[in-house]
Amino acid sequence: MSSSPVSYPYSPGLEGVPAGISKISEIDSDRSSLQYRGYDVHDLAEHGSFEETAYLLIHEKLPNATELADFRSLLGAERQVPDAVYSAIAAMPKDAHPMDSIRTAFSVLAAFDPDYRAPSTDHEANLRKAVRIVAKAGTMVANGHRIRQGLDPIAPDPAHSTAENLLHLMTGSAPVAKTVQVMDASLTLYAEHGFNASTFANRVCVATLSDLYSGVVTGISTLRGPLHGGANEEAMRMILEIGEPENAQAWIDDALLHKKKIMGFGHREYKKSDSRAMYMSKVAKELGIESGHTKFGDIAEILETTMLERKNIHPNVDFPAAYAYYLLGIPIDLYTPIFVVARVAGYTAHAIEQLQNNRLIRPKAIYDGDANLTYVPLTERP
Numbered sequence: 001m002s003s004s005p006v007s008y009p010y011s012p013g014l015e016g017v018p019a020g021i022s023k024i025s026e027i028d029s030d031r032s033s034l035q036y037r038g039y040d041v042h043d044l045a046e047h048g049s050f051e052e053t054a055y056l057l058i059h060e061k062l063p064n065a066t067e068l069a070d071f072r073s074l075l076g077a078e079r080q081v082p083d084a085v086y087s088a089i090a091a092m093p094k095d096a097h098p099m100d101s102i103r104t105a106f107s108v109l110a111a112f113d114p115d116y117r118a119p120s121t122d123h124e125a126n127l128r129k130a131v132r133i134v135a136k137a138g139t140m141v142a143n144g145h146r147i148r149q150g151l152d153p154i155a156p157d158p159a160h161s162t163a164e165n166l167l168h169l170m171t172g173s174a175p176v177a178k179t180v181q182v183m184d185a186s187l188t189l190y191a192e193h194g195f196n197a198s199t200f201a202n203r204v205c206v207a208t209l210s211d212l213y214s215g216v217v218t219g220i221s222t223l224r225g226p227l228h229g230g231a232n233e234e235a236m237r238m239i240l241e242i243g244e245p246e247n248a249q250a251w252i253d254d255a256l257l258h259k260k261k262i263m264g265f266g267h268r269e270y271k272k273s274d275s276r277a278m279y280m281s282k283v284a285k286e287l288g289i290e291s292g293h294t295k296f297g298d299i300a301e302i303l304e305t306t307m308l309e310r311k312n313i314h315p316n317v318d319f320p321a322a323y324a325y326y327l328l329g330i331p332i333d334l335y336t337p338i339f340v341v342a343r344v345a346g347y348t349a350h351a352i353e354q355l356q357n358n359r360l361i362r363p364k365a366i367y368d369g370d371a372n373l374t375y376v377p378l379t380e381r382p
C-alpha cells in the first residue's frame with residue numbers, strides 16, 4: 001500500500017528552485033550574460049587573465065597590480081606536487097580516464113596540505129588551501145598525462161601562468177603565445193558558473209563541515225558526467241565522427257530524426273544562448289583560420305544553424321571549447337580535466353562562501369513508495 005501522496009511544490013531536477021544565496025556569479029538567462037562578482041566574463045576573458053579571475057573569485061575583488069603580482073608568485077611557488085600524488089596516479093591502470101586520475105590526485109594531495117587538519121571554518125587556512133588547490137590542479141592534470149604515457153613528470157616553472165604551466169607540462173615544450181591566450185581565455189570562461197551540478201555538490205559536501213579538498217573531489221566526481229563537464233569530450237568525438245563539413249547536414253538531420261542528444265548544445269540556464277559559447281566560438285574560429293584548419297568551424301556552423309532552426313537550442317561553451325582544444329593538439333580525454341583546472345577556482349570560492357554562513361544542506365524527498373507492509377519472515381517469502 002502506498003502512503004498517501006503529499007502535495008509539495010516540486011520541480012524535477014530542481015529546475016528553477018533557488019537553493020541558496022551567493023555573491024560569486026550571476027547568470028542572466030534573458031540577457032545571456034554571465035558575471036563573476038559583477039564583472040562580465042567577456043571583459044575578463046578579453047582583457048584579464050585566469051589568475052585575475054581566480055583572485056576575484058577567491059578574494060572577492062579584482063586585484064591591483066601588486067596584489068596580482070603577489071598572487072601569481074604565490075601560485076608559482078605552490079605548483080609543485082608531492083611525489084606520492086604521482087605514485088598514486090602511476091598505480092592506476094594506464095587506460096583510466098584522466099578524470100579518475102585528477103579526482104584521486106586531489107584525494108591524495110589533501111593529506112599533504114599543511115592546513116588540511118585546520119577546522120574547515122578557519123577562513124585564513126581555507127584561503128591558503130584554495131590557492132594551493134588552484135596552483136596544483138594543472139600540474140596534476142598535465143603530469144598525470146605524462147605518467148600514463150610512460151614519461152616522467154616535469155617540474156613546473158614558477159614563472160609560468162596557469163595556462164603556460166598546463167601546456168608546457170603536457171607537451172614538454174614552451175607553448176606559443178596564441179596557444180596560451182586561447183587556453184587562458186577558456187580557463188577564465190570555465191572558472192565559475194553558479195549552482196551548476198558539481199559546484200552545488202561541492203557546497204553540499206563542505207556544508208557538512210567536511211573540508212575544501214573533499215568538496216573539490218565531490219565536484220570533480222559530479223563534473224565527470226556527459227550531461228555536465230564530460231560534454232566537451234563527447235562534442236569533439238561527435239565532430240570527428242562527422243569528419244567533413246559536407247557530411248554535417250546529413251549527420252545532424254539523421255541525429256535529430258532519431259532524437260539524439262547533440263552534445264555541446266542546450267543549457268538548463270541559457271535558453272537564448274550561452275554567453276561563454278559566443279566568446280569561445282570567436283576564439284576557436286580565429287584559431288582555425290590562423291592554423292589553416294577551418295573545417296571544424298564550418299561543421300560547427302552547420303550544426304549551430306540547424307539546432308537553432310529546428311530546436312531553438314544554442315551551443316553551450318563545451319562545443320567551441322572542444323574544437324579549440326583539438327586545434328591546440330590536446331588529447332580529447334583531457335578536455336574535462338582542463339575544465340577542472342579552471343573550475344577549482346569556483347569550487348573553492350563557493351566552499352569559502354558556504355562556510356562563511358553555513359547551514360547543512362538537507363532537502364526533503366517526496367516519498368512515493370510502499371508503506372505499512374506486513375513483515376514476512378525470510379523462510380515464508382515466496
Ligand SMILES: CC(C)(COP(=O)(O)OP(=O)(O)OC[C@H]1O[C@@H](n2cnc3c(N)ncnc32)[C@H](O)[C@@H]1OP(=O)(O)O)[C@@H](O)C(=O)NCCC(=O)NCCS
Pocket residue numbers: 013226227228229231260261262263264265266267268269311313316317318
Ligand atoms: C544541458 C542539458 C542537460 C540541459 O537540459 P535541461 O534544461 O534539463 O533540458 P532537457 O534535457 O529537459 O531538454 C529539453 C528539451 O530540449 C531537448 N534538448 C535539450 N538539449 C538537447 C540537445 N543537446 N540535443 C538535442 N535535444 C536537446 C530535449 O530533448 C528536450 O526535448 P523534448 O522536450 O522534446 O523532450 C541538456 O541540454 C543536454 O543534455 N545537453 C547535452 C549535454 C551538454 O552539452 N551538457 C553541457 C551543459 S554545459
